[in-house]
Amino acid sequence: xxxxxxxxxxxxxxxxxxxxxxxxxxxxxxxxxxxxxxxxxxxxxxxxxxxxxxxxxxxxxxxxxxxxxxxxxxxxxxxxxxxxxxxxxxxxxxxxxxxxxxxxxxxxxxxxxxxxxxxxxxxxxxxxxxxxxxxxxxxxxxxxxxxxxxxxxxxxxxxxxxxxxxxxxxxxxxxxxxxxxxxxxxxxxxxxxxxxxxxxxxxxxxxxxxxxxxxxxxxxxxxxxxxxxxxxxxxxxxxxxxxxxxxxxxxxxxxxxxxxxxxxxx
Ligand SMILES: [Zn+2]
Ligand SMILES: [Zn+2]
Numbered sequence: 001x002x003x004x005x006x007x008x009x010x011x012x013x014x015x016x017x018x019x020x021x022x023x024x025x026x027x028x029x030x031x032x033x034x035x036x037x038x039x040x041x042x043x044x045x046x047x048x049x050x051x052x053x054x055x056x057x058x059x060x061x062x063x064x065x066x067x068x069x070x071x072x073x074x075x076x077x078x079x080x081x082x083x084x085x086x087x088x089x090x091x092x093x094x095x096x097x098x099x100x101x102x103x104x105x106x107x108x109x110x111x112x113x114x115x116x117x118x119x120x121x122x123x124x125x126x127x128x129x130x131x132x133x134x135x136x137x138x139x140x141x142x143x144x145x146x147x148x149x150x151x152x153x154x155x156x157x158x159x160x161x162x163x164x165x166x167x168x169x170x171x172x173x174x175x176x177x178x179x180x181x182x183x184x185x186x187x188x189x190x191x192x193x194x195x196x197x198x199x200x201x202x203x204x205x206x207x208x209x210x211x212x213x214x215x216x217x218x219x220x221x222x223x224x225x226x227x228x229x230x231x232x233x234x235x236x237x238x239x240x241x242x243x244x245x246x247x248x249x250x251x252x253x254x255x256x257x258x259x260x261x262x263x264x265x266x
Contacts, residue, residue, distance in 0.1 A: 002229055002240065002243045002246075002247060003029075003030055003031050003032050003033075004031055004032060004033035004034065004035070004257060004258065004259050005026070005031070005034060005035065005229075005230050005231055005233060005239050005240065006033075006034075006035030006037060006077065006079060006095065006097075006153065006228065006230055006258045006259075007035070007037050007081070007097060007153070007155070007196060007198065007200070007230030007231065007232045007233065008022060008034065008035065008036055008037055008230075008231075008232075008233040008239070009036075009037065009038060009039065009081075009232075009233065009234045010022060010036060010038060010059075012038045012051055012055055012058070012059040012062075013038045013039040013049055013050060013051050014039065014049035014234060015038075015233070015234045015235070016234055016235045016236070017235065017236040019036060019062055019063055019066060020066070021236045022034065022036070022233075022236050022239070023066055023070060023074065023076065024236070025236035025237065025239050026074060026239055027070075027073060027074055029239055029240055031074060031239070031240075032074060032075065032259070033074065033075040033076075033077065033257075033258075033259040034074060034075070034076055034077070034239075035076075035077040035078075035079045035094070035095065035258070036059075036063050036076075036077070036078055036079060037079045037080055037081040037096075037097050038051050038056070038059050038080055038081065039051060039080070039081050039083070040056070040080040040081060040082045040083065040086050040089060040096075041053050041056050041086070041088065041089070041090055042083055042085060042086055042087075043086075043087050043088050044085055044087060044109075045085070045102075045109050047083070050083070053090045056080075056090040056091050057090055057091055059078075060078055060091045060092070060093070063076065063078035064078060075259060077094040077095060077259075077262065078093055078094050079093050079094055079095040079096060079097065079152075080093045080096055080097070081096070081097040081099055081155060082096050082097065082098050082099065082149050082151055083099060083100070083101050083102065084098070084099070084100045084101075084102070084141050084142075084144075084145055084148065084149070085102055085104065085109065086149065094262065095152040095153070095258075095262060096149070096150075096151040096152055096153070097151055097152070097153040097154075097155040097196075098145040098146065098148075098149045098150075098151030098153070098154060098155055099142075099145075099155030099156060099159070100112060100138060100141045100142045100145065100155075100159070101113055101159075103122060103126075103134070103137055103138060103141065104141075105122070105125075105126040105137075106126070110122035110125075110126075112138060112159060112160055112162075113159050113162050115163070116163035116169055119131060119134060119160075119163065119169070122134060131169055131170040132170055132171075132174050132176050132177055133176075134160070135160045135161075135170065135177055135180060136176055136177070136180040138160040138180075139160070139180035139181050139183065139184040140180070140183075140184070142154070142157060142184050142188075143183055143184030143185075143186075143187040143188060144187065145188070146187070146188050146191040146193065147187070150191075151193065152193055152258075152261070152262075152265075153193060153194055153195075153196060153228065153258065154188055154193060154194070154195045154196065155196055155198070155232075156196060156198045156200065156211045156232065157181075157184070157185075157195050157196070157211055157212045157216065158181060158211050158212045158213055158216055159201075159211055161211075161213065162201055162206060162207065163206065165206070165207055165208060172213065172215075181216055181219075182219065185216070185219055185220055185223065185225070186223070188225075189220075189223055189224065189225050194225075194226050194227055194228045194256060194258065194261070195212065195217075195220055195225055195226070195227050195228075196211065196227070196228060196229075196230050196232075197210050197211070197212070197217070197227050197228070197229045197230070197246055197250055197253075197255065198210055198211045198230050198231070198232050199229075199230070199231045199232070199241050199242035199243070199246060200230075200231055200232025200233070200234070201232075202241065202242050203231060203232075203233070203234075203235070203238040203241040203242070204234075209249075210242065210246060210249075210250075214249075217250065217253055221252075221253050221254060225254075226253075226254040226255070226256055227250070227253055227254060227255045227256070228255065228256060228257070228258040228261075229243060229246050229250075229255060231243070
């Protein structure tokens with residue numbers, strides 16, 4: 001358990017390392033599987049951390065070469081992290097993660113996970129200055145992601161709370177906020193795909209706990225949902241970041257190996 005990670009980024013998008021460096025790190029950590037999930041091409045607007053069409057094809061080519069090279073040592077998978085607003089996907093992937101990184105209002109795509117300042121600007125412009133209303137809009141999108149993109153994994157379910165450590169920006173106990181994520185979970189559960197326990201924001205020093213918050217994880221678990229553990233890794237040293245802590249914090253939750261799901265799918 002936890003000797004794998006299917007949410008990782010390389011220099012092909014906004015990661016720090018090459019795929020080869022990531023694989024070396026995974027082998028050194030005793031991993032049995034490693035999945036790459038480069039940010040998928042977005043056609044409708046400029047996304048500086050997403051792969052271009054051309055880069056996507058080179059990425060697939062390189063990862064597939066490594067698959068063969070390391071097949072006796074570690075299972076390598078070529079996936080991609082889709083954004084809600086991805087409309088075209090160049091190439092073939094072993095799996096996809098469905099994530100919301102942007103909202104969409106009046107032809108503009110405000111970024112959700114760039115900064116609190118950007119969240120406030122969008123809230124002021126489109127949601128009457130309310131970060132709760134902003135979050136409600138976010139959960140409408142993530143709640144619809146399985147229906148729209150049919151991904152294999154739900155990415156960082158409550159990333160809208162990235163800059164809200166200790167409820168410093170808005171109250172996660174607000175009824176509207178709770179209703180919004182309840183609705184989103186309820187819409188996603190019938191698809192029977194795992195939610196991530198994602199430690200990425202801790203590695204970046206922005207959060208102290210993984211996504212999703214424990215009350216959300218409780219709700220998912222109580223409704224029969226299940227989880228995989230990832231570190232949304234942008235740095236080879238952080239491939240298993242906070243995994244030991246997750247083992248303790250989330251010990252009562254139904255956590256599975258994503259590699260088992262993929263093997264059953266094949
Ligand atoms: Zn993401
Ligand atoms: Zn990611």
